[in-house]
Every structure is written in structure tokens, then in C-alpha cells.
Amino acid sequence: MTSTVLSIMPDLKIPEFLTREIGAKLAYVDDTIFDAKVSADLGGIVLHLTEEPSKAKREYLIEKTNLVVSSLVKGAFEPNLRVVVDKTDREFSYCEDPMNTLTETREVVIEGHGYYVLGPIMSGLLEYFEEKYHAVAVELGARPYRFPALISPAYLEKVKYFSNFPHSLSFVTHLREDLDVIREFSEDARTDNGRIKAKNDAFADIQAMLSPTVCHHLYMSLADSTVPADGVIATATGNCFRYESSNMASLERLWNFTMREIIFVGTEDFVKDGLDRAQERMNAILDEMDLAYRIETANDPFFIGSYRDQAAYQSAFELKLEVRLPLPYSGDTLAVASYNRHRDFFGRTLDIQMPDGSYSETGCVGFGCERLAFAFVAQHGPDSANWPQAVREHVEDGAARWHSPSSPSFDGPPNF
Secondary structure (H helix, E strand, C coil): CCCEEEEECCCCCCCHHHHHHHHHHHHHCCCCEEEEEECCCCCCEEEEECCCCCHHHHHHHHHHHHHHHHHHHCCCCCCCCCEEEEECCCCCCCCCCHHHHHHHCCCEEEEECCEEEECHHHHHHHHHHHHHHHHHHHHCCCEECCCCCEECHHHHHHCCHHHHCHHHCCEECCECCCHHHHHHHHHHCEEECCEEECCHHHECCCCEEECCCCHHHHHHHCCCEECCCCCEEEEEEEEEECCCHHHCECCCECCEEEEEEEEEEECHHHHHHHHHHHHHHHHHHHHHCCCCEEEEECCCCCCCCCHHHHHHHHHHHCCEEEEEEEECCCCEEEEEEEEEEEECHHHHHHCEECCCCCECEEEEEEEEHHHHHHHHHHHHCCCHHHCCHHHHHHHHHHHHHHCCCCCCCCCCCCCC
């Protein structure tokens, strides 16, 4: 891929605490940007482009870049982030990027931009995490749910997902119910660089979207109802979809990922107590896996139009906590989970009431399974012989079950 670099000195100075957020948002300025860097020291921005821009395109990119910067910088305040738990003082015996080994051994195979195939070892890790999370959910009294990968656009509009996170939405469509359209597509459609090339009018209006998270399905199912006085605790695992453009890289940031959630609906005290109990039990799991981590207050990645106000609200009431794991090879940290309180937003918006007529409050804990697996391998290495005993034995026992005489033999992917 040919590339070129465009350096921009924005009109406003970028404070250090906003460099990560601005860098992430610059990916949405234009589809020719495949990487963006923000220098806190110089206050400048470097855009890596797939093509040499014309003079008009350069002016456009500079204008839009300044729009992103001004939208986030004007009126911004540095959030008072607080570390709730800090267990990052362990030493690491592995400090390389595990993706190199994982892809060489085909434990991770890139199927498309932002979605991957995971092999038996990585799948065993996810299964281990899933069993541990499920046990916590059962202990907390959660009832199991199954939710679809699709979600209603009308629902997402109602709960303001369109305005708060438009950049991450994923849309679903199909061919129009027209015999000529279907026949023409079957004869002429093709792909170019992984993208479908077909007439735009071949596709039907969008009636469904890919779900960005798990908990929304429960809130939708409880709309216009009264929940029991002792509240609702639910749990589910689901495929989630959040498009993040050029920010998607390795297993750190995926378009299609797996999330296990435990969801609380009830009074303020009920939700807070549930999240506190979940955090206590989840911390024990992280300790069992001998992981370094910290838990700190955080903000969601709202779009530029609503970022300042929404982030300020979240920060003021400490409504979001993130579990962040160090990545020894990069010196950075990766958010693998979050604890979220929404106060009565969903109760009021969807008319979910308590028996006394008040609106219910909601909260959830969600663990990104692929992210946790990646951070685990980044800290312990891809060789299972170096993993904590409990994790190693689970993955090895799972592999043995697949190779038992009563199970079908599996010697790797078939040759076609």
C-alpha cells in the first residue's frame, strides 16, 4: 500500500489528557486516513494517508482535523480519574508482542478488518474465562438470557445511541425483494479489496443493526413494565459489534467481539451493591490468573458532538470504572472490562418502573473475552507451560477431551 504523511499544527493546543481521545477520533475524518498520531510534546498531528492528497483535499483534511480538535478541546476539563484498585506491581517474564507468535501458529487468523478466527488454545482461554464469569453470575443470582446479534434501529435511536456513538454503528441489509435485482446481483456482483461492488439500489432499507452491546437487549425487553421490588439480575454472552476504523488492531480492538455481561435492574442501592459484589468476585478471578491490573474511573468514547457534556457527567458521578491490564510489550494498558451505572436513564427513557412508581436504575459489568485473552497472553506469553496452573490445566483438559476416544479426532484444519 502506498502512503503519504500529512503533518498538521492545529489551531488549538491539545492538552495531554486528550491526546488519546483525539487520536482515536481522527480516524473518522476521512477514509484515506489509516493512522493518526498526536504529539503531546509538540501539540501537532501526523496523519498517514493511503494516497497523496490534492491541494483541495489537504485543505479539507486540515479543516476537519481542526474541527475534531476544537470540538474536544474547547471547554474541556481534565477529569479527576481515580484509581480504585491497583495491582500492577508484578514483574513480567514475557515482554514481546504475542500477536507474532499467535499468527505464526495460526492460533489467530485474520479473516477481515477487525474480525479474527481463534484457534484451539485461544478458544480454550475464552472458555475458561466464560466458565469463571458464569459461576460469578450464578453466585449473584443472575438468570440466563440469550440475545440476538441483531438489534432494533428504533430502539438505538430512542436511547440516543445514534447521537452518542454514531461512529461505531454497524448496519445490516439484504437484497431488495425484486427478482431482477437478485438475478443481476448474482451475475454481476463482485468484491474489490474485500468490499462488495454492486449497485447501491440493490440493497433494501435498513431494518436491523448489529448489536453494540449485550445489556441493551434486556432493557428493551423490560420496556413499559414494572420490575419486582427485589430487582432483576440477568446474565448473557453475546457477539458485539463496534466499528472503530483504523483504530482496530490485533485482538486489542475488534469490530466483532464477545462480551459476557451481568446486568442489574432495580433501586439505586440494589444496582450499586450488585456491581460491588461482582467486582469483588471478578477481582478474585484476575488474581487467580496472576494478572497485573488496575481499576480506575473512566469515560465512554462518545462522539465529538456529545463528548464534553457526557464525559463530564460520567466523571462527576463516577458512573464508569474500567479494568485495565498492562501490556508489557508496549508499556500501555488495555481496558478489558467495565462496571457501569446508568442511574435512571434507561428506566425513564423506556418506562421501566419499580412497584412504587419510581423509575428503575440500571447497571452492568461487561468483560471483553478476546481482549482479556490477549492481555493474558501478553503478560504470560503464548506458551501454556508458563501459565498459572488453574488456567493451564483447564485448557489442557479441554484439549484432551477433544482427543478422547469418544470424541472426533481433530488434527488441525483440513486441506482443500
